[in-house]
Amino acid sequence: MIEFPSRLNVKNKNKFPEYRYSRVLCYLRRDIFEHMITEDENNYFDLDTFRNKYFKRDLESMKKIEVTIIEELTTLGWKCKTSFGGTGLFIYSTDEPPPSCHPDGL
DSSP states (O other), X not given: OOOOOGGGSGGGGGGHHHHHHHHHXXXXXXXXXXXXXXXXXXXXXXXHHHHHHHOSSOHHHHHHHHHHHHHHHHXXXXXXXXXXXXXXXXXXXXXXXXXXXXXXXX
């Protein structure tokens, strides 16, 4: 039988925003991982779709998560640049961004 995690206890309801942030950060890491192992560097990760799914009204938290992800990828040696009005994230290994990247962001 599957049960809810004990941290979902009513006594912890003030921690729910923290739980949500951590969980969504894990989802973004997972989705970017899948993107990186299946797509070419010329293809961008669609931040807009992710934002719409998890952060319809909380753009401040999404921006914070994006900065965290970009810092983590940079630490691993990747270069990152947003494009298309901040809706696409290019993750690449070359000195120059991919040709389809239209610089307009981070």
